[in-house]
Amino acid sequence: MTAETTLRIEVQGMNCAACAGRAERALGALPGLHDVSVNFASGQARMVVQGTQASDVAEALKAVNYPAREATVTLSVSSMSCASCINRVEAALKALPAVIEARANLATETAQVRFLPGGTDALDLARRLSEAGYPARVKDEEGEDQAARRAAEVDEARRKVWIAGLLTLPVFALEMGSHVIPGLNGLIAGTIGMGTSWLVQFVLTTAVLIWPGRKFYRLGVPALLKGAPDMNSLVALGASAAWAYSTVALFASGLLPEGTRAVYFEAAAVIVTLILTGRWLEARAKGRTGAAIQRLIGLQPRTARVERNGEIRELAVEEVAVGDLLHLRPGEQVAIDGEVTEGNSYIDESMITGEPAPEAKGPGDTVVGGTINGDGALSFRATAVGRDTVLARIVAMVEEAQGAKLPVQALADRVVRVFVPIVIAVALVSVAVWLMVGPAPALPHALIAGVSVLIIACPCAMGLATPTSIMVGTGRAAEIGVLFRKGEALQRLDEARVVAFDKTGTLTQGKPAVTQITVSDNWDEATVLRIAAAAQGKSEHPIARAMEDAATRQELALPKVQSFNAIAGHGIEAEVDGYKLLIGAARLMTREGIEIGRFESAAQDLADKGQTAIHVAIDGEYAAILGIADAAKPSSRAVIEALHARGLRTAMITGDSCAAAQAIADELGIDHVEAEVLPEGKVDALRGLQNRFGATAFVGDGINDAPALAQADIGIAVGTGTDVAIESADVVLMSGDLAGVVNALDLSHRTLRNIRQNLFWAFAYNTALIPVAAGLLYPVTGLMLSPMLAAGAMALSSVFVLSNALRLRGLRPVMEGHA
Known part of the structure; x- marks a missing residue:
């Protein structure tokens, strides 16, 4: 298959x-x-x-x-x-x-x-x-x-506007100039004559229609003949009706009823010119909606310094293959994804992660194409090229999201599907009604009403309302490190009522850390930590790394270890700097006959908080108790508070013990806790939240949480630079900072609000102005909507929608990341 x-x-x-x-x-x-x-x-x-x-x-x-x-x-x-x-x-x-x-x-x-x-x-x-x-x-x-094609489209549109404008200006001046210059009509009649004036207008207007305006006919007429009229059909019908009536009035006036001989060449020419102007402005604005994608694509350098056969050569980035050894000088851009083999430096990854602080890089660390090297020199081995690079995958994700159709667009699509045929029908009905009941001369009034309806009702604004906002919103989100992998997630995230989090590695650091040290009267904290961390240097246990990290933070010099022995299920025994150490669980102290004494209550307090108690004995005497826990990330509490401020409930789903989970929940202010949940049980826990509270977003690391990310209404994967779970989540946060959750929600809300504004404008505009164009206000005001004004209003409608969408380019993160 x-x-x-x-x-x-x-x-x-x-x-x-x-x-x-x-x-x-x-x-x-x-x-x-x-x-x-x-x-x-x-x-x-x-x-x-x-x-x-x-x-x-x-x-x-x-x-x-x-x-x-x-x-x-x-x-x-x-x-x-x-x-x-x-x-x-x-x-x-x-x-x-x-x-x-x-x-x-x-x-x-x-x-x-x-x-x-x-x-x-x-x-x-x-x-x-x-x-x-x-x-x-x-x-x-x-x-x-x-980008080049967009630029060419803009240039072509501008050229057509200039041609149409230069041809239309004399037509407009000859027919409408008397409204600005009194006596102009008399001057024309007394010099070249009105017949010649009309003939000049005919020639120039015909040139407008068959030269810059020919696209309306080339596309609109075949669509009309196939029974599927589009916007081009409306413009072609409207402009042709004004031109045809005027041509008959000029060359065969006897065919028209008495008193109806008039020309509307200026209407046909101005309609085409104004709509072409709108197309030009649209093309310029649409080019800017995709600017984020072009900026992302432009991040990748064109060349790379590659070592082959012992010689360093500058090659086009397209020629780099997986496994090639690349060299990076200070201040250069990283050409391709890779793994550092030699050197140390700091890399500015803000264009990928949105995080401003440079990341330290050394042997074994990954680098991402498009990022900028600091002051150090690096050598690295290429690990991904072409469409497999992080930057290429980001571009693909943003393009995927920008091409999506949101549920909110469904109504607009249904309306647009029948809109143009309905408009043509309304225009015909308007003409018929004016011919039957309109004041004399009825025919010109009918023509104006029909043409105005055709022109003003073009559904451009409706078609642009949603996709332009999605394009700008998702593009801007990518620039601040929030990737909407699926465009529909924009709307679903705005509808979320609960945000549920995985604990380990998401809300917490994902690794144990020393939270407190309580020492006996005979010892000081620095000494105990110094020799205990030295002893743990021989152990592979995560708790050993926690003690080493604590000593490093206090800048303690670690002595050499004379002997070391791991005691399975209990801890370790070692000799360090002349001291004999026992480090481990309470059962190790019991086995060795060492009394814990007054530290029993401290151990119980740690257990109540969900922390692991590690006991230390030195030279046969009890010396200290250390609390070890997976500490919360610096941003976690602020993120939970920000979500509460937005009216959202928060939950935590974890496999940890109830005590450990509740301790973190209390520290961060989380509303609901699901603890001791097996990996396969997270899906059931999410279903429970969905049934109880409604739409639920789940935030996880995107690797071991894939089933939960898929089950949630919106799955949000917290990446760590290059470690991004592309396949399992709807939204990917390129940095490991939870502030991205709040920024994603804010971007979702603002983009959806922008879409609703656009849709309201597009629908309200057409709903309100079609009756006006048909002449509904004539009995009250004695005025009709000119086809020229209708064309201008139609063009401005699209420009308004595009301009409103482009405001999203200025969005800023509502919450900055924490180091």
């Missing part, structure tokens, strides 16, 4: 949400495709593919007039020696879901590939072919990235 894979491609020709809906339905009808989502704002389609060919996808989109963007690349291929090699090369390329066509040429040692960008790229094709045993490199790459 063919494996499923997620495919993202770029779709062209979409101008409104109705276009996206039609493209989505066309893809959804293909066998082997499911979970199809087409995003109007990003111009991308996402689908899960099983067995469907890329050529079928391209044909399905082409059939509905929204072709997929295609690209062609030529690869230089080595090791091809016969016809069977050609077949294998072509088969390896065609096996990729985004490849439409692949042709290999043995004579030129090349392969030409036609593919759908977004689903793959030239470098990935070369890498896949190399993995198949035929080393390949890009020979003639298209080289155009999304």
Whole structure:
């Protein structure tokens, strides 16, 4: 059975949400495709593919007039020696879901590939072919990235606006100039004559429609003929109606009733010019919505210093392979993910984790491509390249989230699906009503009402309302270290009523620490800790590391150990600096006949707090009792308080003892505790919280908590830089700091609020202005909405929605991380 894979491609020709809906339905009808989502704002389609060919996808989109963007690349291929090699090369390329066509040429040692960008790229094709045993490199790459295409779209839109504006200005001045300059009409009539004026307007307006405005006809007319009108159809109908009426009035005025001879060329020209202006502003704003992705992509350097055969060479980052040894100078960017083999330095990982403090790096530590080295020099071994790097996975996650459709968008989609046909029907009804009951001359009034309805009702704002906010919100979240792996998590997180936490490694440090030391009268704390930590240096137990860490924090010099012996189930015995030590549980003291005495109560207090009591005897005398516990992270209490301030309940689910769990819960102020829960029991504990309180978010380390993360309404994985549980969570926090939970909730809330504002504006705008455009206020005010004003209002509606979404770029973390 063919494996499923997620495919993202770029779709062209979409101008409104109705276009996206039609493209989505066309893809959804293909066998082997499911979970199809087409995003109007990003111009991308996402689908899960099983067995469907890329050529079928391209044909399905082409059939509905929204072709997929295609690209062609030529690869230089080595090791091809016969016809069977050609077949294998072509088969390896065609096996990729985004490849439409692949042709290999043995004579030129090349392969030409036609593919759908977004689903793959030239470098990935070369890498896949190399993995198949035929080393390949890009020979003639298209080289155009999304940012460059966006810039080209903006330039093209601006050029059309200038052309349309220069052609429209004389038309507008000839017809409407008298409203600004008294007597202009008389001057025109007395010089060139009104007939010549109308003829000039006809020529210039026709040029506007067939030159900068031709796209409305090229896309809108076929859509209308197929019975699936879109925004282009509305503009084409509206502008054509004004132009056709005016042309008849100019060249065949006898066909019109007496008193109705007038021209509206300026309306047709201005409509097209204003809508093109709106498209230009839209293109500029839409380019900025994807700025976060472009910034992330731009983090990776172009070259790397690689050591091969004992020689250090500067290579393109695409040529770096797993296992290569790379050298990093002070102040340079890390080129690729890897593991440090030599050197010590500090790395600024803020662009990945959102945490401002640089991280110390030494042999054995991981480094991430795109981060910035400090003052030290490092050598590191490449561990991931291409799409497997942390940065590439982050970009993929953000793109996945940005292409998602939220439940809140469902209503807008249903409305948009029937909106354009309804608008055309309303426009026709408006024309009919004005012709039947309108004041004389009725025909011009009917024309104005019909054209205004067609123009003002274009559903651009509705289609942009949700996806633009998602794009900006998730992009900004990624920049501060919060990755919404699934776009739907934006809405589900805003609906959460409970936030449940795993304890160990999530709320706590994840390793034991010395919390208190109580010594007998004959000893001082520093001496006991110094020799006990030295003795524990020979032990592998986590508690031993806790004692060593405590001594290190106090900057104690540890003496040498003369002898050491582990006593299974009890503790250790050792000789350090001339002292004979026993360190371990109470049963070790009992076995050796050492009286604990007054320290019994201290041991009981530690037990009540859920801490482990470690007893120390020196030279046969009881010396001290140490409390060992997994301490809470510095940010944990502040995070719990911030969640309570937002009206959320908090819970903790842990396998620890009730006493240990309750001690942490009391320290942090957690509302509800589920303790002594086996790993498989966490899912049942979560179900209980969901049934009792409602939507529940679960925060875990994302590795051993995968079932719980999947069961929760929203799974939040707390990463530690590169250790990110991509597959199990809906939201990933790139740093290990819980402040990211509060920031994720805040981003979710603000993004959803922004979406609701956009949807309200889009719906309210259309609901309110369609009746006005139809002439509902004429009996009261004697005024009708000009088609030119309708075009301007329609363009401004989309610009308002985009501008409102772009405000999310300024979001700041509401809670800073704790070191």
